[in-house]
Amino acid sequence: MVIIIRRATRSQIPEIVNYVMASRAKIFPGQDQAVIPDLARFQETYIEHPDGCFLTAHGEDGQIVAAIGYLAYDPRFPQLDLGHERVVEVVRLYVNPSWRRAGLASRLFAELMRHAHEAGIGRLYLHTHPHLPGAIRFWERQGFAILDVQETTRWGSVVHMSRLSSPSPSASLAVDFVPNAGIPKPNGSFAVNHQQIKGF
């Protein structure tokens, strides 16, 4: 199965907003379904802003099967020491259930970090929640360390994590990919469309 990773363009905004809102409703049921501010200002936040980026992964039918983005960090957590580097916040990581545990989120994150590093971003911040299966483990596997745990919200704790940006290994990916196979297979096809990523 060929998976194409693309950097978001203006024409994709409605499709991406629908995908993220639908995915979010599944993992945070009962939450307000109004379009969230970063999505409502998608173009300014992720396409035009120098500290913004959004990637989607598409299956062979062109449908989005996963997404991830980063945006300029809003320094709203005074307890966190994020240093003096340029900081972005990693957000909106979702992988469709049938594509999980096959390396797709890892591949998306590698692409995102490659972009961040090329853009001169120094540090990546995110927060997550223990009720999301595998999320903390996933981020630890991507090199994030826990900075703080807040026991505050209706979703239980908020786990704040961060890591320095670094160059990702070259993404000349003919990484083999089979949904839910868990183990990459030889001669598979998990391609990154570099033209799309670089030339938006």
Ligand SMILES: CC(C)(COP(=O)(O)OP(=O)(O)OC[C@H]1O[C@@H](n2cnc3c(N)ncnc32)[C@H](O)[C@@H]1OP(=O)(O)O)[C@@H](O)C(=O)NCCC(=O)NCCS
């Ligand atoms: C968390 C999520 C993004 C992982 O996506 P994925 O494509 O399955 O992740 P990968 O296949 O790249 O996983 C890489 C590693 O992360 C860890 N990991 C991922 N999912 C895990 C899970 N459910 N349980 C335990 N560890 C997990 C494993 O160490 C895995 O390596 P392995 O499969 O060789 O053991 C996906 O489950 C998802 O979309 N969940 C719902 C949304 C969400 O929680 N987003 C994160 C919000 S911060």
